[in-house]
Amino acid sequence: MSETLDSAVRSYVDTHREAFLGDLAEWLRIPSVSAQPAHAQDVERSADWLAAQLKETGFPTVEVWPTEGLPAVFAEWPSEDPGAPTVLVYGHHDVQPAAREDGWATEPFAPEIIDGKLYARGAADDKGQVFFHTLAVRAHLAATGRNAPAVHLKMLVEGEEESGSPHFAALVEEHAARLGADVVIVSDTGMWSAETPTVCTGMRGLAECEITLYGPAEDLHSGSFGGAVPNPATALARLVAALHDEDGRVTIPGFYEGVEELTEQEHALFAELPFDEASWLDTAKSQATAGEHGRTTLERLWARPTAEVNGIGGGYQGEGGKTIIPSSAMVKLSFRLVADQDPEHIERIVGDWVARRTPAGIRQETVFSAGTRPCLAPLDHPALGSLTRAMGRAFGRRILLTREGGSGPAACLQEVLGVPVLFLGISVPSDAWHAPNEKVELDLLLKGAEAGAYLWSDLAQNWPGAT
Amino acid sequence: MSETLDSAVRSYVDTHREAFLGDLAEWLRIPSVSAQPAHAQDVERSADWLAAQLKETGFPTVEVWPTEGLPAVFAEWPSEDPGAPTVLVYGHHDVQPAAREDGWATEPFAPEIIDGKLYARGAADDKGQVFFHTLAVRAHLAATGRNAPAVHLKMLVEGEEESGSPHFAALVEEHAARLGADVVIVSDTGMWSAETPTVCTGMRGLAECEITLYGPAEDLHSGSFGGAVPNPATALARLVAALHDEDGRVTIPGFYEGVEELTEQEHALFAELPFDEASWLDTAKSQATAGEHGRTTLERLWARPTAEVNGIGGGYQGEGGKTIIPSSAMVKLSFRLVADQDPEHIERIVGDWVARRTPAGIRQETVFSAGTRPCLAPLDHPALGSLTRAMGRAFGRRILLTREGGSGPAACLQEVLGVPVLFLGISVPSDAWHAPNEKVELDLLLKGAEAGAYLWSDLAQNWPGAT
Known part of the structure; x- marks a missing residue:
């Protein structure tokens, strides 16, 4: 882990922050609401916009993949080292419906930065978290002096996640050969909190x-x-x-x-999270916990x-x-x-x-x-080590583990591709996904880009058989 | 039981049949739908119409009683024998909503006689069954040569039964002294069938x-x-x-x-009814019976x-x-x-x-x-004997007993007046209460008038202490 690399990444991210945010804001202005047929053209426009950006970022192969519904974007950037591991990044470019009158303080499709937070529908879920990968790979190349990423990098960004991904499984089956990877990195989740950055290891089905x-x-x-x-x-x-x-x-x-029962190690890691039942109940707007006897709340939510x-x-x-x-x-x-x-x-x-x-x-x-299938990465998988280290470098803290109680289409990638699915997300619970006043915290968003930049180097170095 | 009286009653009813049906049709033309505020004036008109008819029938006292909602009609005709029992007849003059387009073959408020059946909203529930009492008392007087009924006769005809009788209990409390009676006769129910005439002895609450x-x-x-x-x-x-x-x-x-458990006698009487489970299930549009174990269907419906x-x-x-x-x-x-x-x-x-x-x-x-309270008349009450005999004379058959599974406001009369509530009803299950094509069978309606005529004589003769 080189301090030089870290400061080079950080410096690149700092320098390009304004341009990155300007581009992201442009994307956020496209109301790519997949659930509303009236916005079908906007979802198509969003796919084209992203494809153009990925091309500009340097991906040699960028394709818009049609489905029976709304299009996905696929991009591929092979490493110059043929033995490098292949990573598939998953995200989505469609968003939930939003209207000012639902209780938004700003126009949902007119991004505004207020107090270091970027407010817009899709800011966190999921355009912000897809788009930081463009800054991540640029920073990774600039800091390492490479012409291509240290890993074979693929991205699959679907356009129907917010309407239940009705055609995603078929799309993945159809393109299974081109999607082949050693590990999937999903950027469509969050962390425990800004103070307690975490990596998620699984989702419920x-x-x-x-x-x-x-x-x-x-x-x-x-x-x-x-x-x-x-x-x-x-x-x-x-x-x-x-x-x-x-x-x-x-x-x-x-x-x-x-x-599968939680391992001792996971029990111990979950127990380290600063879980406060009273404040969790506040979030849950509930008066009491309930559920399977003899299980903690986090276990009930994530592992049961x-x-x-x-x-x-x-x-x-x-x-x-x-x-x-x-x-x-x-x-x-x-x-x-x-x-x-x-x-x-x-x-x-x-x-x-x-x-x-x-x-x-x-x-x-x-x-x-x-x-939807559940997914769960083995705790001893080398990619989980790389991800945890990359997040640790970006956030300057020890990274704890979580799981996700919800379900997502990315889980099918674990089944079809036969590889672990891991989660690189920087959103926090207050980001208001699917709700009015969705936002992303700018410092976390940029730390996400940093983490991505470190991750490609770490994975290439620490992949089994890497020299 | 005098055959002369019976044939005189029958002859009176026959002779006055056309005029009676003509008047009833006039009443049925008033759409006294209590549940629809737009018909409030029609309900008032219906009360006034009935009051005028009761006056013409000979009741010396007829009053329209206002409530906080829609008005009731009260009428009183004392017997010339001060020791005679007092009977209070209960019915209602409001009707359920009805519109041609609900599936009526005729206009619901334009009565038509087809094949011996009078079709109109309210024909059976309850105008027809209230109105046969006017013919009954006329026949009773004509056949007995009396100037006043053999019993002290009172009638209370409310105007909000079809909208839940919201003001009925208060009305009864208010006028409890004037409503005082030895027995209540409710004419707002039916019989087992035309072939199996019955008397109902109780309603569920x-x-x-x-x-x-x-x-x-x-x-x-x-x-x-x-x-x-x-x-x-x-x-x-x-x-x-x-x-x-x-x-x-x-x-x-x-x-x-x-x-209260069914008595042996009631068990035996219920068992005599020609109950056929298959055809009952047809009526119930159900595939199976269900309910409390160890009870017959009729017991479940009437006594549990x-x-x-x-x-x-x-x-x-x-x-x-x-x-x-x-x-x-x-x-x-x-x-x-x-x-x-x-x-x-x-x-x-x-x-x-x-x-x-x-x-x-x-x-x-x-x-x-x-x-709503349940009500149940003692099987050995003398009024039940009179009612059963009166029905038997009208129908020329043995009268069996039933109960009613539904609930009605008349039950509160049992509580407030402290006297039994009995049911004189001639409607049959096919009369389509609350449904399109409500009707009443004319021969049953006229038998109801006959039964009423016999009842006043029988009650007066067989009341405890009568000479």
Whole structure:
């Protein structure tokens, strides 16, 4: 680890900060909202804009990849050392919807810097965190005097992440050969806090279903029929109540198949995080913690699978009362999964469980949407060491480990490419992803660029077999 | 029982049939829809119309009683025999909403007679069944040669039954002294069928509440928070699931307090009814019966209390999925009650039960609307004997007993006046109450008038102490 390299990187980043922020602001002005069909052209414009920037950065190969929906951008910059490891950086160039009247203090698509923070939709999620890689690779080249990165560098920046990545898995399958890499670096997450920089080692997966129970063919009068026919809303409540046992464990047989327990080392690392339950409850806007007995809150969030009700409905929900037996009731459930659970296995066992528990006189329909796999990097993987060191150099602190409780499409890269997925993110919890007044902290954003610059050198040096 | 009296009644009814139906049609043309404020004047017009008809019938005292809502009609006709029992007839002059486009084959407020059936909103529920009493009392007088009925006859016809009788209890309290009676006859129900005429001996009561469980102050991301905070929709499902045990009994402590078991005699009488489960399931549009173990369907419907979900809702109920932990969830419950359960006791025990079962981190709010008492006449009450005989003379058949699973405001008369409530109704299940194409069968309607005519004579003769 060379102090000279570090100061050269830092100096390059400082010098080019204004131009970098100016370019980023230009990108942030494109309202690439993938969920709104009216913005489809903006998402295409965003892909073209990014492709042009990556070309200008020096990537010799830059392609806009169409999908059945909105386009992704692929870029590739081989190292001059053929034996160097190959890294695939993942991010997305689409953003969540945003409108001034939702509670924004500034125009969401007119970036403004206030007190060292850049406010705009996409500032942190994810344009800022994709774009720091352009500054990172420039700094890396300038500081090392190279013409090409020390690693074979690939980038895949999709355009539908905020609308559920409906075509991402197909895109990855289609281009699997060109995406081949030794490790995936996802830049679409955050850190514990600015004071406690961290590296994330895994994300939970997701399986989602909607269960509808059908009873009488029409709503019935609860006086004329009540007490003598099955009530689908009651049956549904019993089903949902049976999802968990008294210890908060999911009761569906086979549900915990594949679940890996935390290692002693991870337990110890999680315990070092400055977790404060009272302030976490504030963030969770909740009055109490709950969940699987005998597990810490962080373990529940990061390392344990869940079964949550996202929505439930049936019968009369208007003002006052209506004395009916509803003809149907539905519940939307989502299951967060941890390595090494398989969403398709979950679909099967949940479907069987619902069918088995549906009482006489009730018909059930259970529909799953496409699942997302969990991912988890081995703690002893050399790339995790490189990433932790690179972050440590950028932040000047010891880097702790976290995981992510949410789910992301990048997890499928672990499966298709058969390599670990790691997370280089510099966002902090106050960045307001998906909410009004999304922002990114400029000093963290630039530290992200620094970390990227160090990472390519460290990976090349410390990859197994590197000389 | 005099055959001469019977044929005189029948002959009077026959002779006056056209005029009676003509007047009833005039009343049915007034769209006295109490639930729709635009029809408030029609409800008032309906009250005035009825008051004028009752005067013309011969009632010496007829008053329109205002309420804080829509008016009721009160009429009184003392017997010439001061020792005669006093009877209060209950009915209502308001109707359910109706519009041609809901599926009516005729205009709902333009009565039409087709194949011996009178089609109109209110034909059976309840104008037809109120109005046959005018023909009944005329026939009674004509056949007996009296100037006044054999009993002290009172009528109370309210104008808000179809919108929940919000002011009825207050009206009854206010006029309790003038309403004093020895027995109440409700003409707002039906019979088993035209082939199996019956008398109803009781109605279930009703308690209704809405329970809302509040969790996080806002919907939370189920990835970031799932598994570690209480989910109010899950908590609600557990509450609803806990309402019943495995035998279908309501588990709330004290719920069955006051419940009277069916007597052997009632069991036997219910068993005589031509109940066919397959055709009942057709009517119930259901695939199976359900409910409290060890009880017949009729017992479940008429003699057992229930806890039914009328509506449930919380979180995301739109298209597709939304991975949130909802901030709240609510359920609307209704409890049908049987004699001698007390709605206020039910409110207390349900409220306590919900409060006790609400888990840490969840706040509950349980709001009850005004309850309705159950009512049940003693099988050995002399008025029940009179009513059964009167129906038997009108229909020329043995009269069986039923109860009513629904609830009605008339039950409060049992409580306030402290006398039994009996039911003289001639409607049949196909009459389509509250539905398109409501009708009443003309021969049954006229038999209702006959039964009324016999009833006043029989009651006077067979009342305890009558000479």
